[in-house]
Amino acid sequence: MNEGDSEHAVPRRAAGVIECALPDELLLHLPGSAVAITLNASARAVWELCDGRRSLAAIAGALAERFDAAAGEIPGAVRDAVQELVRLKVLEVAP
């Protein structure tokens, strides 16, 4: 199982990540790395809920209240987004 697979996993932003808000997007950079990434509006919404307290299930629940998407699609989309951000080292996951 990968980090971020379990609905009980609690993602938090990696220390030191620089955030630059753009219209409908967010630019992220982890100091010391050569990587910068941009998040679109939906990935940004996931990111903003990754506060080290909410689980993936709680994040999906919060997004389901906010967005008009099929409820069944949101948990999978959240898991995919978190896994990608963990891979890019801007998120960490406590199991």
Next chain:
Amino acid sequence: VTVGVVWVAFDGLRVAVRSPAREVLAEVRQAFRAMVVDGPQGGEGPPVVAELRVDRTADGYEVTGDGVPAPERGPLAEVRRAVRFHVTRTFVETRAERFWIHAAAAHRGGRALLLPGQRGRGKSTLVAGLARTGWRYLSDEAVPLDMADDHATPYPLTPQIRVGPGGALDAEAVAALGKRDVPLKRSVVCRAATRITEVVFVHYAPATTAVLTPMTPGEAALGLLESCLNFREHGARAIRYAADLARRVPAVTLTFGDVGAAVRLLDGGSGPG
């Protein structure tokens, strides 16, 4: 042996390129035609931040000097490329407070275009085309931006365009192509720092219709960072600046196969700004 010198100036600084070979001095003068200044009179003049030297060898030439870790040898064209690189590197390092970007730039009236693009994407061809139709030339290779106000200081290397067969080429084939200078009248060269108003990412694609495609600020910011020549020096500051610039000015991708069509498209305005 008489050793001649060419002084290359930028933003109140100078680099000296010395050589006993007249052909080398002629090439260096040509490469930096709009940046060459007279030598100091009586020891006065802007500070000299580096000295390069080019000597003849048995089968070519050799470049040594400040910022050249090991002698670089080759034929005249290769030596010219090395001198152009080391002079630019010196100014990038000396004016490290700027956000230096691998880009061309031109301005006309109230518009100033920053034209980033990877090697072989048509920056020089496009900016030379713009200069032929009334735009003022700032650079075809490196643009130093003041992060406080988005002003680009002219870095007017002599534009060079690749001489090739046309058609799609991979990066290696592009790098192997020869280059020729594009002579510009001095009056075409912009001498004043100019605030960038639009960013146009350049993408030459043979046999395509010229088209402008709007970019999101996020896409533009990433593109600016990819083209930044001194990201290591700035780190987080460069990230914030790229985001700020992308928020402030419109950005588009220009795909073109014909430079005339591309210039006409840009003349019509490229964005909401």
